[in-house]
Amino acid sequence: MIEVAPASALPASELQPTFDHYRALVEPTLARATRGREPRRHLYDLIDGHMVRSGKAFRPSLCIATAEAFGCLAERTIPTAAALEMLHNAFLVHDDIEDGSETRRNRATLYREHGIPLAVNAGDGMQAMTLRILKANLEILGPDLSWRLMEEFDHLLLESIEGQAMELGWIHDNNCELDESDYLQMVLKKTCWYSFIHPCRMGALIARGTSLDVRRFDRFGYLLGAAFQIQDDGLNLTGAREKYGKEIGGDIAEGKRTLMLIHLMRRVTVAERGQIREILGKDRQRRTPDEIDWILALMRQHGSVDFARAAGRDLARAAGREFDTAFGDAPDGRAKAFLRAVVAHTIAREA
């Protein structure tokens, strides 16, 4: 993958094939993790069934591309990159239970198909698999770097779980007093660390060793991650169901405190605010499609969707400006061009 290329972004048409290429690198490791293990029907079949419907392997791609950009062979990153993908999917299984989500990747969520008990346990199994996959680092990278990567995993695990607790707590309390900075703190913790910052940090650590100051990636990953999350929240409201793979408007049904909702709550009348609060305070099953459509219409009317769209674009642009802090000293090449294209795509992405 490390070829000389112009100091520019990959063309958009090569983005997906490059994701596919990176995904193919981690897939054998993911498949091997569960192969031959028992019990199949109530554990490993659930895990495999979830993993084969996996997405574009964003986190492994970010990790491997970063390592390559800093001159490292992809092979050295495989256990770490595969573990990131396994952990992401473990999070999804538990998140869907916690959020009461009905569909994922155009199928019933795991807990809806198999029940909460088996799904909670399968998610635990996937978290345990993550640790098992990481064990292979010892042989490839030696004990010092392997431990350092374990510390990165430790940090991303707790940050993600704390961020998830923030979001779930807001829903649990029907908290309607949030502002943008609450939202951004939650997204940093829940999404940015594990999906953006740590994949880059880990890739760079594998390439450059434990002496590297990994904080150079923190602002870049935070800004890009927040942009992504806000765009994703927008797609949840306005996207095409087949492409998105989840229920449209599902975030409103789940009571999620998105940037759009936070914006809206400060624009509506006191009476409307009370009505929204009441709808959000209901059990999910008791929220009607009409109520969800009404909130969505208010969001359009008060410019909340446009506001979030603009905020996402601003954050993506800011991430673009941080690119050189993070990757400036990496030689130009295909991997760096891929990373640049990810940022460019995010700036151009329509939420």
Add this chain to the structure above:
Amino acid sequence: MIEVAPASALPASELQPTFDHYRALVEPTLARATRGREPRRHLYDLIDGHMVRSGKAFRPSLCIATAEAFGCLAERTIPTAAALEMLHNAFLVHDDIEDGSETRRNRATLYREHGIPLAVNAGDGMQAMTLRILKANLEILGPDLSWRLMEEFDHLLLESIEGQAMELGWIHDNNCELDESDYLQMVLKKTCWYSFIHPCRMGALIARGTSLDVRRFDRFGYLLGAAFQIQDDGLNLTGAREKYGKEIGGDIAEGKRTLMLIHLMRRVTVAERGQIREILGKDRQRRTPDEIDWILALMRQHGSVDFARAAGRDLARAAGREFDTAFGDAPDGRAKAFLRAVVAHTIAREA
């Protein structure tokens, strides 16, 4: 703790004070793990609230006593022993969700108090805390032994989750075709590895280093663990509620495939068998107290409770005979006398 003492078991009166002593050794580490972290209300308060109601710290005690028996200072074991206690409690939080258990330690279970979403996430947080606590091993024990202990954790995690999948799968499928060996395999995986075998193995590894063949503890821990689990299942049916801390008959309400139930299913008439199967196949909420009492009465009538009691005692005696394989070359002393007393207490325990 390492004093010269006769080659006998500690007197029963000193068993609980010794557990208390070992628990006091790990408590500061457990308290420190969550101190100062946020968010409190929806994550760390839940974890702390669960941990302060903790039991007798059986697993840490087994780990520390084994290390001491092999001549090691307790201090070297603290992160490992504390991690075992944290992980055990993480399992309990998810198990209670998976089993639909209503009470634990004479209080509502965590998910009943705070809802499934926050409880699933808190259990994930406790699993992540386990990893964080283990990090401290690196400084105390160096990278080789720390990695070896991480491998022990990796093994115990997956075994426990696979065992849990077996048990949940039987309930999910309303499987009524099980025999004793299915039950024992499930208990080995779900209980014995993490609660008995690995605590001993880890303590011995810390004392003797990575060259020790830890398999010497496997039979001892399996037999003692199976004895404990069968006795615990018996207490669930016949114990005093205050002492036991959970609903009496709760295992029947949860559809658990205990040794008593498996024994019973082979003794009853075809008609009764059909009725039991029907009761077990219902949603938990739809099983009536009368139905549970009827099954319990059948168990007494057909000797299923006595059968399990005898099986538990036989297994405990067999564990006693394995004691010397596991601990024979450990010098006599207070720690070894404690371990011997744990076995003696199990043999004498009334289920």
